[in-house]
Amino acid sequence: MERVEEMMKGVETSEESFLSSKEYVVYTKGLRVLYNSRVAISDITLGFRGKTITAIIGPSGCGKSTLLRCINRMNDLIPGARVEGKVYFNNEDIYADGVDPFFIRYRIGMVFQRPNPFPMSIFDNVAFGLRVNGIKLTKDELRQRVKEALVKAALWDEVKDRLDANGYALSGGQQQRLCIARSLAVEPEVLLLDEPTVSLDPVSTAKIEQLLRNIVEEYTIIIVTHNMQQAARVSDYTAVLMPDQDNIGRLIEYGSTGDIFTNPRDKRTEDYIRGKVG
């Protein structure tokens, strides 16, 4: 905590001490992302603690999703995107030569803005990750893993009698929980969520927030949201991104969610959480 705040203020911190930090499951150093020649985010140095929920908040277009996509190398798939700086996962640079991005994505799951179930059965949706990663399981073990994932995603009771039904047959909120179950089935260490409730109604949103609180003991969760109340309700730590005068997303504040919302240090954070901008 202290260390990150020092980094934020630009105070010199020796690389050793930062690297030896076991506290952060994921952290970025001097991260900069360009889309062709346009700089989207710059100079992002930020740590994510294990087994906690960190919210990334900020107005639209400040680069929240871009930052999130760096953590599981999804930016590799976007034509023209270039990532500079470092992202560490368990103290290993995931952009180093020889790192397999497919393995990174297997260890770091992701849930998207719009529910995106695959056009296949509920069971096959959840089993997809296990199958593509070649995890050898017996039929019973596979069924057990699928069940556990659906239980964690608070969807089991609603679908246990129709696992063969197509994923599209579910409601929007159920679909999004199916996508969470799909990510959890491969037992990742980190779960990234990119505005997961933006297309959902309040009841579905509440269910997802509740399930995230329930599973945080097992996972490191990073959630992007532009809903301040959601960040306040669900997260332990909050990072605030804001575009500067050149429209480049920058990290302007980081701290425990309580501090950020009751006692913001940056004027822009205060304006933002009071609803004056964004």
Added chain:
Amino acid sequence: MGDQVLRRRRVKIIMDKALPILLSIGVFIGVATVAALLIDVVLGGWHRLSPELVMNYPSARPTEAGMRSAILGTIYTVGLAAVICIPLSIATAFYLTEFSGTGRLPSILRYNIANLAGVPSIIFGVVGLGFLVYGLGLGRSIIAGAFTLAILTLPLVTVTCIEAIKTVPDDLRFGAYALGATKLQVARRILLPRALPMMLTGGILGVSRAIGEAAPILVISGLLFIREDPASLFDRFTVMPLQLFNWISRPQMAFRELASAGIIVLLLILLALNATAIILRHKLTKRLTE
């Protein structure tokens, strides 16, 4: 001021009503032309439709003449062309969309494949003659004809396959990648099932185009009088459009009637293929949502 706005609105309303009328006149001209041709062909040829037309070899006597060798030639060349062309097009489309990255070469390739789709078919015939018949020494054979037709339909089918892959929402691709799936797994498990119905439809329509091609086959095989079934893929062959061309160019009325009957057979085959495409697409699409 208000009057002017009102007048302008009235003109727009009239145009709104006039446009569909103009457009339907255009549609009518197209449909009426095809209908007139069809009626002419059916009236001229329906009484000559018989099992003999399909079963007999060509003959100098119109009462005995059939198009057996031409039908077999068409089935062999076009069937083989489909078997070569469709998998190759699907593979090419996957390479260009999912595997090749965003470099300059793939974009040049994409652009030129689209251009190739517009090249006159006789050019492909000449390429087939030079490269396949003489260059590779395949001779004026079924296999040379099949490969020529495959090359001819490849660009069109590839373009359709690329479009088919692009219709799969990025959400699904990203969802699969985010679970650690490799490019091959995304292609096989996510993109292919979704794109396959459209790919097969495109493939069958491409093949339909090949059935009607006379020019490239004329270059490869020449105008032939064949009175036996092909025994191997290296035999000489003729196809339905060439047989029809042959009959139409005869002076006797009886042969022209035979040509009309032959056209009906050709149209029925095309219709059957298109129906297959529609049924296939429907079945495959249904499987995804059930």
